[in-house]
Amino acid sequence: MAVESAGCVCIPDVHNEELVAFVELRRRQMKLLSAELVQAEAMLLQRMKEREATLLDAGRYTVKLIPNIRYTYNMEAISRLREMVPQDEYSKAVTMEPKIxxxxxxxxxxxxxxxxxxxxxxxxxxxGTPRLAIEERDSANS
Structure with a gap:
């Protein structure tokens, strides 16, 4: 149903029932593709973890692990800084959401x-679980 032209996907003007059927089909396909993607990425991560690798040479692709790091804060301890540092500096470091x-x-x-x-x-x-950065090499460099 969808027609691709010059990198743009165009959905033709069709009756509601056909359009709804198209949307429902694509939703099911996206769900399946998403599950497959999660599984494939988990396999790549596992293979890299087993090899203790942060870089994987996979033919015409290079795969890098991108760390997924976040921080947790002890807000009781952080709030003690309020009396110890200039207020404007504290306000830059600790916003009222509270967001650090x-x-x-x-x-x-x-x-x-x-x-x-x-x-x-x-x-x-x-x-957290690292993300994968996958780059395709130029065919001239392969």
Whole structure:
């Protein structure tokens, strides 16, 4: 039903029933493709983990692991910084959502002493599942 022309996918003007059937078919296909993609990426990640590799040469493709790191914060400890550092600096590091700015905390940490101790004790690095970055090599370079 969809027609591709010059990189643009165009859906022809059809009756509602046909359009709804098309949407439902594509949803099922996307769900299946998504499940296949998740499984294939998990297989690649597992193979790289088994080899302790961060880079995989796969023929005309290069696969890199992109770390997925996030931080958790002990808000009770972070809030103690409010009385210890200038208010404008604290406001840049800790927003009212509360959302922590890792960059802002890194700046405050450079003040050293008790401030650095509080931040170091309050920030925990949590490593998630890495993402894959896949690049196709030029055919001339293969």
């Amino acid at each position: 700015s890792k960059l802002g905390l890194n700046r405050l940490s450079k003040l050293g002493g008790e401030i650095k101790k509080i931040i170091d004790g309050a920030v925990k690095c949590v490593e």
